[in-house]
Amino acid sequence: MTKCVVAEDESLLREALLEQLQSAWPSLEIVAACDDGASALEEIIEHQPDVVFLDIRMPGMSGIEIATAMRQASPHTQIVFVTAYDQYAIDAFEKGAIDYLLKPVSYDRLSATVLRLQERQSQTNMQVGNGQQTIAAVADLLIKLGGTAAEGILGSNQRRENLVWLTASSGTETKLIMVDDVAYFKADNKYTVVMTAEGESLLRKPIRELLDLLDPSIFKQIHRSTIVNFKAIASVARDDGGKGIVKLKNRAETLSVSQPFMVLFRNM
Numbered sequence: 001m002t003k004c005v006v007a008e009d010e011s012l013l014r015e016a017l018l019e020q021l022q023s024a025w026p027s028l029e030i031v032a033a034c035d036d037g038a039s040a041l042e043e044i045i046e047h048q049p050d051v052v053f054l055d056i057r058m059p060g061m062s063g064i065e066i067a068t069a070m071r072q073a074s075p076h077t078q079i080v081f082v083t084a085y086d087q088y089a090i091d092a093f094e095k096g097a098i099d100y101l102l103k104p105v106s107y108d109r110l111s112a113t114v115l116r117l118q119e120r121q122s123q124t125n126m127q128v129g130n131g132q133q134t135i136a137a138v139a140d141l142l143i144k145l146g147g148t149a150a151e152g153i154l155g156s157n158q159r160r161e162n163l164v165w166l167t168a169s170s171g172t173e174t175k176l177i178m179v180d181d182v183a184y185f186k187a188d189n190k191y192t193v194v195m196t197a198e199g200e201s202l203l204r205k206p207i208r209e210l211l212d213l214l215d216p217s218i219f220k221q222i223h224r225s226t227i228v229n230f231k232a233i234a235s236v237a238r239d240d241g242g243k244g245i246v247k248l249k250n251r252a253e254t255l256s257v258s259q260p261f262m263v264l265f266r267n268m
Contacts, residue, residue, distance in 0.1 A: 002121065003049040006033045007040035007066070008082060009058045017053065017082070017105055024111045025118075036208055037061025038224050041260040044074050051078045051117055053101070059211040060221045069263045078117055163213040168194045168201035175201050183232040183251050185210060187225035197250035220264055222246065222257040236265045 004021070008014035014033060021028055028051075032043035037060040044052055044066070052070075054063035061069075067079050080099040099113050165178050177194060186193045187207040194201045203210070207227060211219075214227065221227050222244070234247045236257070244257025244265060257265070 001027060001029045002051065003047055004028050004030050005040060005043050005047060005049045005052045006030060007035075007037065007053065007058060007063070008033075008055040009035045010055075011035065013055075013082075013103065013105075017101075017110075020105060020107055020110050021053075021114075024107065025114045035059075036211075037063070037066055038221050038258075038260070041066050041069055041073070042224070042258065044070060044077065045260055048074050049077055050121065051080065053080045053082055055082045056084075059208050069260060072263075073260065078120060080113060080117070162215040163210075166194070166203060168203040170199065170201040177201065179214065180229075180231070182229055183248050184226060184228040184255060185219075195251065220261075222255060222261045222264065224258065226255055228255060238262070 002025075006014065006017060006021070008017060014035065018030060018033055021030065031047045031049060032040075034040040034043055035058075037058040039060075040052075040054070040058070041061060052066075052074075054066055056063040063081055067081075070077060070079070078099070080101060082101045082103060082105065084103040099116060101109060101113060163179050165176055167174055167176055169175075177196060181196050183195045183197065185203075185207055186195065188202070190206055192203040192205055192207045192210055194203050207225065211221065211227065218230055219227050220230055228246060232248050232250065234249045236247075237245045239245055243259055244262050246255040246257060248255070
């Protein structure tokens with residue numbers, strides 16, 4: 001049976017896509033349906049699916065970033081991007097031989113994609129090397145897009161205003177904290193703990209919502225429950241199990257890095 005992971009952060013679109021997939025591909029086993037990039041990558045690594053449907057823009061990690069990480073994590077998996085971007089981007093997808101679905105997804109378009117995926121599965125060359133070719137096509141796609149189209153896929157976050165300061169509770173006080181002073185954020189149920197050199201405060205916002213507000217070039221998710229300021233990192237090591245350990249410059253505790261996110265530290 002063909003295994004599949006679906007990653008789409010908009011709940012209505014995700015449920016609609018799941019329903020359409022069940023109709024267009026009854027034998028497909030959907031092993032996970034995720035609403036953020038971090039969860040999607042973890043599920044892909046765990047299940048090694050035959051196909052994955054990736055929304056391009058999601059909290060935590062974009063579909064492009066997940067596809068890049070999949071080069072080693074799940075190289076045989078076929079990728080279908082789900083995108084809301086313009087015709088220039090779609091042309092580049094087609095030239096790069098990468099499957100895509102344009103939002104809102106039509107049933108006819110999904111059915112055509114399913115047929116292509118099934119045909120590829122039946123080919124004798126659908127081996128690990130073909131997954132590497134898919135990732136190479138992703139890299140080629142980024143080069144082809146360039147300009148405004150590339151900004152649409154990779155940089156919607158980069159064009160918006162990033163969070164500069166925030167207010168968080170510390171006991172009976174409400175503190176104004178500059179985001180640059182934050183060492184890391186950690187999930188705490190529906191809230192987020194804000195850690196600085198001076199101590200911790202509580203932000204009344206879930207960590208998932210916070211991701212969209214932070215500068216993605218500085219703040220990176222390293223665990224499902226942790227976002228770290230890369231400027232606050234002193235060193236990164238790997239334990240015997242392959243997980244990462246982050247040491248901070250101005251705090252004594254260490255932070256765990258989930259295996260999927262170790263790709264962020266390849267050049268460090």
